[in-house]
Amino acid sequence: MVKTNSIKAWFLAARPVTLSAAAVPVMLGVALAYKDSSANCQWVPALLCLLFAWIMQIDSNFVNDFFDFKHGNDDETRLGPKRACAEGWITMKAMKWGIIITTLLGCIIGLPLAFYGGKEMIIVGICCVLFCFLYTTKLSYLGLGDLLVLLFFGIVPVCCTYYLVMPEGMQTVSAEAILTSIACGLVVDTLLILNNYRDYDNDIKAGKKTLIVHIGKKNGERLYCAMGNIGILIMIGINIYGALAYDADTRFLPFAATYLVVHNRTFAKMRKIGEGRMLNKVLGYTALNIFTFGMISTFIILGMMW
Incomplete structure (x- = not known):
């Protein structure tokens, strides 16, 4: 039994299991910066990047919970894990305040990153907040969710973390960071692919045209398999290239x-x-598996400097 608007209710609404998907890109960005700076990286922006990623993931979960229930997607036919608003654990009014607070908290945590990376980081932060809302309210219905995962769970967090954590005067984005960010985005997207694969029939009824609805379940299975395998193969390729090019x-x-x-x-x-x-x-x-990928990839990256 979950008491309405209790600490337990908010904990469940935050979906802590999803936080690993937000942490892995930051972890990889830090590992790359640590290697390329010979352990001379900046730790304050690393911590801020991790906190920002976690808060924005929770914010995204709250937004998803609120609007999916409001649009009637979280009804009795839902196959996925229980959701806070649909189960009555969190009232709609309280969830609105939860969204406002987590959004503001994310902005407060992310703003100091402009000190380390320039005003461009403010634009990146605004995009993160904007697409946090647009994903649930609009873009997930147009089959663009997977592209957003590649961007905001791969390319943006890995590359921005790498850039911010590198020492002043060495701040750039390497080809290795870009490839790692793509690998990360592909692996994290397996979570969304499986989620949409499970909800295939319900999404068709709701008019939600996810990528799996567009390509069909069989192709969705193939895509799930390919994404994970391609992601780790990219990391293997990076390590082999490093061994051949500079004896990593x-x-x-x-x-x-x-x-x-x-x-x-x-x-x-x-x-x-x-x-x-x-x-x-x-x-x-x-x-x-995503967390396993993150740990293995981190060891591969750090191992290249020894």
């Missing part, structure tokens, strides 16, 4: 096989289950 260490490269195994096992479970609430278990495995 490859001692952690074999660990990449761990992610390949767990990702493809999860894909097999996804395909076997096919539909229904049992896919929520696969969602949990996918979130764990």
Whole structure:
């Protein structure tokens, strides 16, 4: 039993399991900066980037919870995990205030990053806030959710974190950071692909034209499999290139096989289950796989400097 507007209710509404997807891009950006600066990176912006990512993820979850319930998407036919507004854990009025507070908190935490990266960081922050709202209210209905994940869970956080954490005078965005950001975005997108795969029938009824609705469930399965595999293969390629170009260490490269195994096992479970609430278990495995990818990729990056 969850008491309305209680601490437990807000904790569940924040969806803590999703915070790993927000932390992994920042972790990779910091690892790259640590390697390229010979451990001379800036730690204050690293902490601010992590806090900003977490707050904006929670904000996005609140926005999603509020507007999906308002639009009638979180009804009794919903197959996904329970949502706070739909279950009555959080009132609509309280959720509005929750969205306002987390949005303001995100802006307060993100604003000092302009000191480290210039006024351009303010524009990046505004885009993060803007698309946090546009995703649920508009863009997810147009099949653009996966593109936003690639941008805001891959390219933007990895590259911006790398840029901000690098020492003053060395701030740039390397080709390695760009490739890593793409790999990260592809792997994190497996979570959205699986979510939309599970909700395929309900999304068609609601007129929500996700990418999976456009391409079909079978192609959705193939896309899920490909995204994870391509992501780790990019990291393997970065390490091999580093070994050939400047004698970088490859001692952690074999660990990449761990992610390949767990990702493809999860894909097999996804395909076997096919539909229904049992896919929520696969969602949990996918979130764990993303964290596994983040840890392995971090070790690969840091291992290249030893």
